[in-house]
Amino acid sequence: MNSSFTEDSGAVRRSLSRSKGSPRTLFNSTMNFVAFACGAIALLPLLAVLSYVLIQGIGSLRLSLFTELPPPPLVEGGGFRNAIFGTIIMVGIGALISVPIGVLAAIYLTEFSSGKIARGVRFCTNVLSGVPSIIAGVFAYGVLVSSKIIGYSPISGGFALSILMLPIIVRTTDEALQLVPNDLRQAAVGLGCTKFQTVMQVVLPAAIPSIVTGVTLSIARASGETAPLLFTALFSQFEFNGFFQPIASLAVLVYNFAISPYDNQQSLAWAASLILVMLVLVTSIIARWVTNQKSY
Amino acid sequence: MSTYSPSRESPLSPRTKSDKLLDSGFVGLTRILALAIAFVLLTICVQVGLQAIPAMKEFGFGFLSETAWNPVEGRELYGVLPQVYGTLVSSFIGLLIAVPIGVGTAVLLSENLLPLSVRTVLVFLVELLAAIPSVVYGVWGIFVLIPIITNIGNWLYSNFAWIPIFSTPPRGPGMLAAGVILAIMTLPIITAISRDALISVPRNLREASVGLGATRWETILKVIIPAAFSGIVSAVMLALGRAMGETMAVTMLIGNANKISSSVFAPSNTVASLLANQFAEASGLQISALMYAALVLFFLTLLVNILAELVVMRVRKI
Numbered sequence: 001m002n003s004s005f006t007e008d009s010g011a012v013r014r015s016l017s018r019s020k021g022s023p024r025t026l027f028n029s030t031m032n033f034v035a036f037a038c039g040a041i042a043l044l045p046l047l048a049v050l051s052y053v054l055i056q057g058i059g060s061l062r063l064s065l066f067t068e069l070p071p072p073p074l075v076e077g078g079g080f081r082n083a084i085f086g087t088i089i090m091v092g093i094g095a096l097i098s099v100p101i102g103v104l105a106a107i108y109l110t111e112f113s114s115g116k117i118a119r120g121v122r123f124c125t126n127v128l129s130g131v132p133s134i135i136a137g138v139f140a141y142g143v144l145v146s147s148k149i150i151g152y153s154p155i156s157g158g159f160a161l162s163i164l165m166l167p168i169i170v171r172t173t174d175e176a177l178q179l180v181p182n183d184l185r186q187a188a189v190g191l192g193c194t195k196f197q198t199v200m201q202v203v204l205p206a207a208i209p210s211i212v213t214g215v216t217l218s219i220a221r222a223s224g225e226t227a228p229l230l231f232t233a234l235f236s237q238f239e240f241n242g243f244f245q246p247i248a249s250l251a252v253l254v255y256n257f258a259i260s261p262y263d264n265q266q267s268l269a270w271a272a273s274l275i276l277v278m279l280v281l282v283t284s285i286i287a288r289w290v291t292n293q294k295s296y
Numbered sequence: 297m298s299t300y301s302p303s304r305e306s307p308l309s310p311r312t313k314s315d316k317l318l319d320s321g322f323v324g325l326t327r328i329l330a331l332a333i334a335f336v337l338l339t340i341c342v343q344v345g346l347q348a349i350p351a352m353k354e355f356g357f358g359f360l361s362e363t364a365w366n367p368v369e370g371r372e373l374y375g376v377l378p379q380v381y382g383t384l385v386s387s388f389i390g391l392l393i394a395v396p397i398g399v400g401t402a403v404l405l406s407e408n409l410l411p412l413s414v415r416t417v418l419v420f421l422v423e424l425l426a427a428i429p430s431v432v433y434g435v436w437g438i439f440v441l442i443p444i445i446t447n448i449g450n451w452l453y454s455n456f457a458w459i460p461i462f463s464t465p466p467r468g469p470g471m472l473a474a475g476v477i478l479a480i481m482t483l484p485i486i487t488a489i490s491r492d493a494l495i496s497v498p499r500n501l502r503e504a505s506v507g508l509g510a511t512r513w514e515t516i517l518k519v520i521i522p523a524a525f526s527g528i529v530s531a532v533m534l535a536l537g538r539a540m541g542e543t544m545a546v547t548m549l550i551g552n553a554n555k556i557s558s559s560v561f562a563p564s565n566t567v568a569s570l571l572a573n574q575f576a577e578a579s580g581l582q583i584s585a586l587m588y589a590a591l592v593l594f595f596l597t598l599l600v601n602i603l604a605e606l607v608v609m610r611v612r613k614i
Contacts, residue, residue, distance in 0.1 A: 024511050031513040032409060038400025039418065042487065045480040046425045049436045056439075101329050108326035117330070123605055124334040130534065130601035131340065131594070132541020133430075134568045138590040139340045141575065142347050146583065163336065170333065194315055196322045224429025227543035227568070231575040251431050255544060258435040273432045280427045288420060 050277065057274025060267040070237050070253070073262040080268060083248040084275075085240055086154065090233060090249060091222050093158025094165050099215055102169030109170075110177040111199055122174070129167035136163040137228035145232060152246045157233030164225060165218040172214025176207040213287040220283040224276045226251040250276055341598075344591050351584035359588055365554045365570070367582045374585035376592060378554045382471065382564040383593070386546060387539035389475025389560065390482055395532055397479075398486030402528075403516060405487070406494040419491070426484035434548030437477045438469075442549065445473050449561050466561035469551035475560070477545045482535035489534060493527020494520060526607050533604035537597045543568040567593040 018025050064079045071078030109118045140160035144150045180203050188198040204211075234246035235256055241247070250272045257269035355362065355374060362375020401422065405415050449466030456462045466472075497520050505515040521528070551563020552573055567589050578586055 018511070024514070028511040028513045031516075035400050035404040035407070035409065038397045039404040041397050042401040042425075042483055043418070043421055045483075046421055046428075048440065049428060049433065052436055052440055053432060101332060104326045105330040105333055108323075108330040112323050112326060113330065121330050121333055123609075124337050126605050126608075127598065127601050128333065128337050130537045130541075130597060130604075131337075132543065132568060132597055134541065134543040134571050135340065135344070135590060135594050135597075138571060138575070138587065139343055142343045142587070146347070163340075166333065166336070194311065194319045196319045199322070220427070224431065226429070226431040227572055230572055234576060251429060254431045254435060255548070258431075258438060259548065269435060273429075273435055276429050277432055280429065281424065284420075284424055284427050 053270070053273050053277050056270040057277075060271035061274065065268070065271055069239065070248075070257075070268065071264055072237075073260070073265065076264055078264065078268065080248070080250065080253055080272060082236065082239055083250045083253040083272065086233070086236075086247040086249040087223055087251070089154045089240070089247065090157040090161055090229070091219055093155060094161030094222050095215065095219055097159065097162035098165040098169055098218070102166050103173050103211065106170050106173035106177060107199055107204075109174050111203065112195070125167045125170045125174075128163075129171070131163075132227075133164055133225055134227040136160045137230060137232055139163065140228065140232045151244060152232065152234045153244045154233060154247045155243055157229045157247065157249070160228035160232045161222045161225060164228065165222050168218040168221065169214055172217070173207070173211050176210030176214065177203060179210070180206045209290055213290045216283050217287050220280045223279055224251055226255050230255075341591075341594065344587055344594060348584055348588035348591050350581060351588040354581065355585070355588070359585075360592070363554075363556065367574075367578070372581055372585075374582070374588075376567060376570070376589045378556045379565050379567045379570050379589065380592065380596075381556050382550065383540050383566040383568070383596070386471055386474040386478055386550065386564070386566060387536055389472065390478025390539045391532065391536060393476065393479035394482045394486055394535065398483050398531075398535075399490050399521075399528060401483075401487045402490035402494055403521075405491050407512070407516070419488075422484045422487050425480070426488075430481070430542060430544040431548075433477055433481060434545040437473060437545060437549045441476060442468055442473050445470075445476065453561065460558040461560050464557065464559040464562045467563075469549050469563050470559075470561045471550065471557075471564045472560040474546045474550040474564070474566070477549055478539045478542060481542060481545065482539050485535045485538055486531045489531035490524070490528045493524035493531070496527075497523045526610065530604045530607040533600050533607065537600040537604065540566075540600065541568055541593065541597045543572050547572045567596075 062079075064077055066079060066081055066084065068077065068079035069082055070080055105121070109121055113121070137160050140156050140163070144156040144159060145152055150156055184202050184206060185198055188202040193202070229249050229252050233249060233252070235252045236246045236248045254269045254272045254276070257265040257272075260266065260269075351359065351374065359375055360380065361377055362373065363377045364373045364375055365378075366373045404410070405419055405422075410418070446466045446468060449462075449470075449472065452462045453465050501519050501523055502515055505519040506512075510518070546566055547569035550565060550569055552565050552569055553563035554565050554570075555562075557564065571586055571590055571593075574582065575586055
């Protein structure tokens with residue numbers, strides 16, 4: 001009796017354990033390996049791009065980059081202070097247009113709207129974020145440049161960038177506001193706050209860290225955008241020349257100089273690439289860190 | 297903004313008129329701005345369409361089947377067939393590489409094959425891949441990717457030239473280089489959205505499958521992936537939209553030749569690259585033709601994105 005029991009349980013155990021050599025187990029281990037391989041292949045380009053930009057860019061980094069103008073071909077040295085300034089101006093204009101519109105629109109979506117309108121507008125926001133960046137450039141060209149309202153200028157460039165920043169800001173603000181607990185709103189209304197007061201003094205302050213994160217991310221994205229600036233801001237070898245003249249930007253400088261045959265211009269392109277990549281990396285890491293510090 | 301004043305006589309004094317006005321004005325303002333987003337989408341469409349009218353009148357739908365792009369005055373003839381072909385083929389090559397790797401990575405990041413802390417870091421790294429500016433990928437492609445592809449391509453050409461897709465010698469920029477860079481750029485989108493879909497498959501399904509004796513990969517392939525399939529489809533479609541509209545990296549790597557070739561090593565062109573290359577120097581009818589091309593690209597990406605969004609919406613409802 002006793003012995004037959006142990007025999008039984010041995011058989012049961014054998015039938016429950018998978019033999020190492022069975023095709024099913026082998027297939028399983030092979031697929032595990034394939035998944036790891038996929039992960040490794042996915043990370044390979046990130047490491048390759050980052051290390052290459054770092055190696056090439058650090059060699060070209062020097063203080064004069066920030067203080068001098070782009071050199072003519074074959075002249076050593078030089079910098080791109082006009083391009084840095086141009087990027088700041090245009091991203092600033094883009095943010096000035098898109099941040100108020102985006103934040104207020106998101107406030108309507110979470111605080112005031114009916115479900116149907118909110119769904120429609122969110123749908124449009126998602127579709128807008130899928131619009132190719134070059135189309136934003138074409139649109140800005142049609143509205144501001146070819147109509148001769150403003151012409152090639154930082155304003156046209158900033159306008160094109162604002163169209164790309166808008167969906168990012170709406171989406172992140174929308175998500176941030178939805179995370180604010182309803183108790184806060186009810187408490188505010190219970191104390192007699194108007195809708196305006198509730199939003200401005202209770203809901204918005206609670207969500208502000210995530211909103212700032214979203215805005216920062218959109219600014220980092222916009223600084224690297226090239227396509228919408230190609231024919232709205234053009235490029236300029238010279239100093240900032242007013243708000244109605246073509247203007248340089250880091251991204252377009254990378255494009256123009258990377259395909260130039262001259263070593264000194266290529267080295268500037270690498271340095272500018274490094275600055276753009278670092279900008280995106282640092283903001284992404286900070287954004288990740290901030291969203292992890294939950295205020296509620 | 298503090299209208300609140302503690303007064304003992306009337307703690308419940310009615311709201312002043314200006315308070316009410318401010319309140320309804322604020323709600324109205326936010327509503328207008330929210331609707332403005334939908335309006336922007338519409339305006340882009342109308343605006344580009346209006347500017348394309350002269351070219352539409354001149355070329356009609358023949359624009360889509362014409363292969364010449366000739367801006368010489370007097371003999372102007374424009375068509376976007378090679379560019380549309382280039383857009384579709386380069387995106388297809390990109391997805392062909394990115395979909396298996398991206399879904400594989402998504403599975404790796406949604407299973408417990410790795411400790412959670414490692415997975416969190418990996419998810420973040422994949423996100424970073426999406427954050428690198430397109431123009432930087434372009435520069436990297438020119439100096440790193442093209443030499444590699446030329447080397448591999450030379451071997452393929454000397455051994456397999458009888459296969460049509462390897463039928464021309466690789467001479468630097470070309471369709472394959474653009475496809476590979478698109479694969480790298482769409483990988484994070486496919487991975488992130490597929491991973492979301494895989495994670496949100498109910499736990500019960502997995503438990504039931506494992507309880508019936510299925511191995512991990514039998515569970516993944518026969519239960520989890522089918523359950524998350526529509527999410528993966530929408531990931532692929534969003535990636536397709538992104539790939540078709542991608543401009544800078546492709547422009548720098550595809551070679552910008554307005555012709556159709558069966559070989560993946562031959563230089564080609566996409567609609568987005570055509571716009572990037574020609575817009576700044578164009579004038580007259582050429583601008584209108586470019587606007588027409590932009591409209592074609594806009595509708596292509598719009599179609600793909602709307603379909604993807606609809607799939608996502610249906611998934612959320614379930």
